[in-house]
Amino acid sequence: MFELAALGAALCWAVTGLVGAGPARAVGPTAFGFYRQGMVTLMLGAVTLVTGGWQSVTGHDAAWLALSGLVGVFLGDTLLFFSLVRLGPRRAGALFALNAPMAALLGRVVLGETLPPQGWAGVALCAVGVAVAVLGRPGRSGTHSFEAVRGRVWIGVTFGLLAALGQAGGSLIARPVMAAGQVDAMTASLIRVGIAVVCSSILVSLPIRQFRPQARLTLRLGAQIAASGVLAMLIGMTLLLFALSGGKVGIVSTLSALSPVLILPVLWIVTGARPSATSWAGAAMATVGMALIFLR
Template sequence: MLKSNVGELAALATAFCWSLSATAFELSGKKVGSLSVNYIRLVTGFIFISVFTFFTRGYFLPIDATSKNWIFLSISGLIGFFIGDLFLFQSYLEVGSRVSMLIMATSPPIAALLGFIIFGEKLRLISILGMAITLLGIAIVILSKNPDEKKIKVTHSVKGLTYAFLGSLGQSVGLIFSKIGMGEYNPFAATQIRIIAGFISFTILFIYLKKWDDLKLALKDKKAMLGITIGSIFGPFVGVSLSLLSLQYTSAGISSTITSIVPVTIIPLSMLVFKEKIKLKEILGAITTVAGVAVLFLF
């Protein structure tokens, strides 16, 4: 029974990994800033994946990639790992990783919509319903009605929510370019190329903003470095590995649906680590959001 459910269990483990990495990155970001966390975790994640590919493929670097692989995966890294994560990690500081991960649940609907526009993929009525349910779940969490003024208001930082949405958009567009650029190429090596593009982009940004002193201070902060290391292990390394393992043993729809429960699995961590008081409507909203993604993929 356990063996027959390897794909589903791997997807579930992926959700927990990403919940843990988001929490760890939020903790570190509050100590040393989101830019430094982004930069260091790319380096750390690259080292882990490179060692893994050396033992599994015989290549420490993706030297067997074609020019098409490099071009489109680099664009994917620029949009996803640089622009998208630049906004996402800042949203951790503005609204917290829990709300950010909730907004990131819009990534599958956005990807489906982009697939329809770019690749001409089918977008059925039930898929549109799934998107609507996902947005409803998010609305339950971030909106509330003022009983006195009888107006609906946003309960979280608009700037933070915007950052999280831009992060979700960056991830979705990045995945589209990954789909074009990866083809049959090894997904771990493809991730290496994406990380290289993100690393170069952040290096240019650090040079422009002259943030090297901030980076030095971050490297000296033991607690921040511990959080970044944990986040790098469970995020771009173990999380990605488990998600790929899941896809080998179960359908993409089931894998994506189970993985998308991060807005729910991150709730206990937020309560434990950040002492957040979670309202019942926020739990309901998170569950509704996940249900919307399930409708999008499974029906």
């Protein structure tokens, strides 16, 4: 049951990239992040108000969670959307999956957590697998808009790597607070996403064309953005928290990191074209690398 929940979380995150790709390109990555985070904040706020989870948070906890949201949600998500717009959901998702080995490396450097040879091998395999998945040929699905590369590849790759680093850093900052076991998970998510909304609102109000909304928010775009937020931040995160409540951390973490693999059959269904063998091989290598890290 717990393992299926972790797999369900990975599937949610895989589908999210496909659901959000179109709206992110339509309204712009900054506006997309602002709209999505704002919608999710309202949903989480309603849940927290009903459950009373806000009572579990101290001022000290809130400060660290806000910093975690600034780094992981605001910077991480915003940069991910920039990468998504430029590289498409498959490549951006593969790059973002590097947050797992990055978190392991940061844990080693910042928290002094040990990383045995098996862990280092996993980090290396993740890096190689993602490189193969991103730089390899897309296969028959290459003619679809989801596989179109807009602008220079290295710029999109840089955005994706920085997004993964932001996600890893945000997780690292929040880890001591959540490890104490006193803070309600939904309330913690509310604080992290809420601070991201504040920062995003400032960003979209700046007189910089690239940060401003590129299109009007129609009912259809709003529904797609809301669906993306519900899949990623409500259903996906809830499934992961449920899986962690009773499953083994290593197994749950590995299964929830299968998004780069699961996005390939979903992409196949959506586009009607089979991804290339290179894409499958790269995603498989990255997943094995994550398994080596989490199951060490």
